[in-house]
Amino acid sequence: MIRLVLAHMLDRPMPVALNTLLIAFSGALLLTLASLSQHLTTRFANDMADIDLVVSAKGSPLQVILSSLFHVDVPTGNIPLDAADALAKDPLVGQAIPIAVGDRFRGFRVVGTNLDYLALYKAKAQVGAIDIAADNAVIGAAAARALSITIGQKFAVTHGLSGDGGAEHDSHPLIVTAILAPTGTVLDRLIVTSVEAVWEAHGIEAHGQHDSEHVDDSDHDHENHHDDEDDHDHEDNHGHEVEDDHDHAHHDEQGANAQEVTALLIRYGSPLAAVRLPQKINEQTDLMSAVPAYETARLLSVFGIGRDVAQLITAGLALLGGFAIFASLWSALDRRETDMALYRLLGAQPPQLLSMLLL
Amino acid sequence: MPDNAVISVESVGISRAQRAVLQDFTLHISAGVHQVIVGPSGVGKSTLLGLICGVLTPQHGRVIVFDKDLASLNAAARDKLRATHMGVVFQTLGLASALSVLGNLSLAQTMAGIQHDDAFATALLSDLGLADRGDAKPRHLSRGEAPRAAIARALIARPKLFVADEPTASLDPHWRDTVLDMVFAQAARDAMTIVMSTHDQAIADRFGAVLTLPQGQPS
Structure with a gap:
């Protein structure tokens, strides 16, 4: 089954590569933002070093x-x-x-x-x-x-x-x-x-x-x-x-x-x-x-506006990515309707069909 | 239902596109029989083969294949039964476009759950004049080669039942006869039951049992 999935992927390398890039880009963007936000908070905490x-x-x-x-x-x-x-x-x-x-x-x-x-x-x-x-x-x-x-x-x-x-x-x-x-x-x-x-x-x-x-x-x-x-x-x-x-x-x-x-x-x-x-x-x-804790919280709340905007943009991008993936899956389903029917006729079971559709 | 019947189509009624294709239709096919179905287009040859394969479900009656009432099986179980017991050649051939000819044969073996027999695959392709086409994708096969590849795939798992919907329609007489020879030889060797539809009287003449539609009854 893996060979079959690989064969399908190799048969249409460009859409597979583009979809992979799209998913990777959306994921990376979300992770980067989360990481930056965490890093900023941690960095402030480290720099304050328990100063009251x-x-x-x-x-x-x-x-x-x-x-x-x-x-x-x-x-x-x-x-x-x-x-x-x-x-x-x-x-x-x-x-x-x-x-x-x-x-x-x-x-x-x-x-x-x-x-x-x-x-x-x-x-x-x-x-x-x-x-x-x-x-x-x-x-x-x-x-x-x-x-x-x-x-x-x-x-x-x-x-x-x-x-x-x-x-x-x-x-x-x-x-x-x-x-x-x-x-x-x-x-x-x-x-x-x-x-x-x-x-x-x-x-x-x-x-x-x-x-x-x-x-x-x-x-x-x-x-x-x-x-x-x-x-x-x-x-x-x-x-x-x-x-x-x-x-x-x-x-x-x-x-x-x-x-x-x-x-x-x-x-x-x-x-x-x-x-x-x-x-x-x-x-x-x-x-x-x-008071560092208070001023830093105030500062972070100012940054927070920018962070919220960035999160909004990222969420929008992720949503777009999601739509793109959905559209891609839909297109794959449409394109592979014949293939899927064929594989069913040959005896493929539902999990195998799903893996072929997703990949 | 006869004791040795591998296929029993009992009082089946089915309509397609709001048109009754088969009505109160009954057919029993015993193990090892070579059954051909003939008749003009639209009389229900493909529908009957679809019922036997479990691809179509009748509105009335029942279809029993290898002692299993297909209506009692879910879709996955019907697919499994088809993979393990039948070799099917569809009118559209249905070769997997992403796989090579050999890949298609390999897939059929995988789905049937049997050991891959590369020697048998090579021999099949060689007998069907496709020895050098094993690595070709279906889209690169000619109109004469593609049906032969589909027939090879249907035979590769040594099925107990070979079902083919006009498999030789686009073959020249030489390859038509060669293909039939091969199918009959494998049927004799493996006690394989054959159910095939055709328009070609020359083909029908080689079968022991002929069903002519639309009469709806076996001859």
């Missing part, structure tokens, strides 16, 4: 999440280190991880932070040993692949998060100590160093006493300060062009040489913190809190 709250300068909460967690947007501004330190000491805070962003290297963002940030993403060294003290840096797997970078290599970062321009911080090159194993998170696309290295690249002296592993230990006064965003106009703007209209007046108020971080990634110290901490930060400080 992100604290940054006031602005758009979604922008804060995008810039500080997913590293796809510019930050809303900076927060003074002493404010960050004070917040880190709050009993409602279980863990506070500072991040300082504002530079890039050949398109990949440089993040100043501490080892806790790497622990968040369960980072492991694929090559070398993880060390981000001082000017040392580790490179995410995807970034390392694209940059073809090697252990021990020195490189000067460029000021700004995007675009072609930007001054290079030649005087403070970073040194590669490790290339990280792939994590399937945003870390794969980042270059991670210490907060102090970011400060020093921008001419802010990081005093020896400061330890970015513990933001609450820091109480230093620094000579100079640069906003970590490339898109802002700074007093010592390194000659950059600004890309957005943020006016960081607070920089001037606090002095251009103050130590700042871009954001604090916070894990709650207790379940109660989920209720009280965001409200407390928003009402009692100049800082702003953004």
